[in-house]
Amino acid sequence: MHDIKAIRENPAAFDAALSRRGLSALSPQILALDADRRAKIVAAETAQAEQNRASKEVGAAKARGDEAEFERLRALVAQSKADIARLTAEADAQDVALRDLLMGIPNLPLPEVPDGKDEAENVEIHRWGTPRAFDFPPREHFEIPAVKPGMDFETAAKLSGSRFVVLKGAVIRVHRALAQFMLDTHIEEHGLTEMWTPVLVKDDAMYGTNQLPKFAEDSYQTTNGWWLIPTSEVTLTNSVAGDILDEAVLPIRMTAHTQCFRSEAGSAGKDTSGMLRQHQFEKVEMVTICTPDTHLAEQDRMRDCAQAILEKLEIPYRTVTLCTGDMGFGAQRTYDLEAWLPGQNTYREISSVSTCGQFQARRMNARYRAAKTETGGGKPEFVATLNGSGLAVGRCLIAVLENGQQADGSVLLPAVLHPYLGGRTKITADGQLA
RNA sequence: GGAGAGGUGGCGGAGUGGUCGAUCGCGCCGGUCUCGAAAACCGGAGUGGGUGCAAGCCCACCGUGGGUUCGAAUCCCACCCUCUCCGCCA
Numbered sequence: 001m002h003d004i005k006a007i008r009e010n011p012a013a014f015d016a017a018l019s020r021r022g023l024s025a026l027s028p029q030i031l032a033l034d035a036d037r038r039a040k041i042v043a044a045e046t047a048q049a050e051q052n053r054a055s056k057e058v059g060a061a062k063a064r065g066d067e068a069e070f071e072r073l074r075a076l077v078a079q080s081k082a083d084i085a086r087l088t089a090e091a092d093a094q095d096v097a098l099r100d101l102l103m104g105i106p107n108l109p110l111p112e113v114p115d116g117k118d119e120a121e122n123v124e125i126h127r128w129g130t131p132r133a134f135d136f137p138p139r140e141h142f143e144i145p146a147v148k149p150g151m152d153f154e155t156a157a158k159l160s161g162s163r164f165v166v167l168k169g170a171v172i173r174v175h176r177a178l179a180q181f182m183l184d185t186h187i188e189e190h191g192l193t194e195m196w197t198p199v200l201v202k203d204d205a206m207y208g209t210n211q212l213p214k215f216a217e218d219s220y221q222t223t224n225g226w227w228l229i230p231t232s233e234v235t236l237t238n239s240v241a242g243d244i245l246d247e248a249v250l251p252i253r254m255t256a257h258t259q260c261f262r263s264e265a266g267s268a269g270k271d272t273s274g275m276l277r278q279h280q281f282e283k284v285e286m287v288t289i290c291t292p293d294t295h296l297a298e299q300d301r302m303r304d305c306a307q308a309i310l311e312k313l314e315i316p317y318r319t320v321t322l323c324t325g326d327m328g329f330g331a332q333r334t335y336d337l338e339a340w341l342p343g344q345n346t347y348r349e350i351s352s353v354s355t356c357g358q359f360q361a362r363r364m365n366a367r368y369r370a371a372k373t374e375t376g377g378g379k380p381e382f383v384a385t386l387n388g389s390g391l392a393v394g395r396c397l398i399a400v401l402e403n404g405q406q407a408d409g410s411v412l413l414p415a416v417l418h419p420y421l422g423g424r425t426k427i428t429a430d431g432q433l434a
Numbered sequence: 435g436g437a438g439a440g441g442u443g444g445c446g447g448a449g450u451g452g453u454c455g456a457u458c459g460c461g462c463c464g465g466u467c468u469c470g471a472a473a474a475c476c477g478g479a480g481u482g483g484g485u486g487c488a489a490g491c492c493c494a495c496c497g498u499g500g501g502u503u504c505g506a507a508u509c510c511c512a513c514c515c516u517c518u519c520c521g522c523c524a
Contacts, residue, residue, distance in 0.1 A: 045493045
């Protein structure tokens with residue numbers, strides 16, 4: 001959510017940033033609402049102050065036994081009650097209206113974010129590894145002989161419909177190894193703290209990380225009102241909602257491995273084969289809570305953590321900075337990591353690392369108290385929040401399988417996974433670990 | 435699921451209708467004292483909003499939302515959460 005004071009102080013800058021995201025100027029509408037709201041607040045508070053004064057006089061009259069004056073004042077106060085109720089309701093309504101409006105406006109891109117309409121205009125900033133030269137036509141993951149016995153879409157369809165998968169045998173073991181490997185690396189080498197969180201959350205959490213109010217149709221809700229998280233960004237980030245943190249505890253760098261649930265509404269026909277895009281998938285997520293002056297450095301750090309995973313897995317990838325037209329609702333800047341998928345002969349998104357600045361913190365009311373200095377401090381300020389995949393486990397499995405496939409139908413597995421697989425180094429063409 | 439207890443400021447803990455935004459203790463910050471520190475003493479200190487150049491003033495907040503009343507942290511209703519015991523259970 002945006003800071004109304006910042007918009008008030010510099011509406012032109014606000015509108016200019018909005019236009020970079022392809023939105024028309026909103027500050028006139030916002031400022032009009034804001035002015036109206038403040039006028040209503042003044043009216044309501046003035047009336048309330050008068051009543052409070054009168055009430056004290058009533059009490060005083062009663063105390064000195066002046067019954068006539070007591071009754072006169074009492075009637076007066078009683079009369080103004082309805083007026084106050086009306087004014088207060090109006091002020092509240094304006095407040096809600098402004099909040100609703102601000103809630104629906106996306107975050108503003110940082111100056112260094114490239115302008116652009118869509119993903120075609122993202123800017124590559126880093127490339128690692130060289131795609132293997134195949135002396136046979138590389139297959140997509142679900143067509144590799146070694147994989148086929150362990151990736152069962154028919155059974156999943158029987159159970160749940162399309163966009164689900166049943167994994168078995170060697171394939172799920174590699175999947176599990178991947179998640180463990182990612183977590184262990186983040187914990188031991190990157191200094192992140194592992195968390196285990198609910199995957200069912202209340203409305204408030206979904207508002208905090210921007211899923212609500214605009215993107216309700218992208219998530220699933222239970223009959224009693226809980227939401228299934230589309231990413232553990234929701235639980236990790238909202239873990240500090242409403243808090244006033246001591247600056248000394250920042251930055252807080254977390255990671256979690258959870259199931260994620262997405263309806264994929266609007267993605268009909270997109271990536272329908274294989275397990276690239278599922279309703280249910282696993283992700284190792286990273287979330288950082290930090291001070292606003294450190295968030296850019298923290299974002300680079302987080303990106304490096306994600307890149308390190310791909311490098312250890314020996315998967316060629318490239319990193320892009322998303323252009324204004326491709327950024328998510330809450331992001332100020334986003335790096336996407338795209339893994340090389342030989343079966344598709346292209347790079348596909350496997351991680352997205354975003355800083356939201358104070359955007360989510362304002363929604364969640366998550367603050368920190370800056371250490372006192374001569375110049376100030378000591379006052380609560382909103383924290384900055386960042387989130388990134390570290391990585392999407394299912395997509396990472398795809399990348400490992402496609403990049404490791406051999407002419408004979410087997411798959412060679414990256415060395416860092418061998419310890420997690422009892423020393424086994426490959427999946428044979430008939431689907432066995434060996 | 436059943437029974438009971440409880441939700442007050444960073445923490446502990448008072449407060450059952452009228453200057454209570456809230457006694458007190460601890461912790462915290464500033465000062466006095468000290469070579470320095472501790473102790474002691476003095477003083478300060480919540481959050482959000484509105485208004486104002488500012489000092490300040492005003493409004494709201496004692497789990498949440500309603501209600502009663504001239505007036506509510508205090509009374510009433512609903513809900514949420516926590517704890518204890520019992521039951522069930524991965």
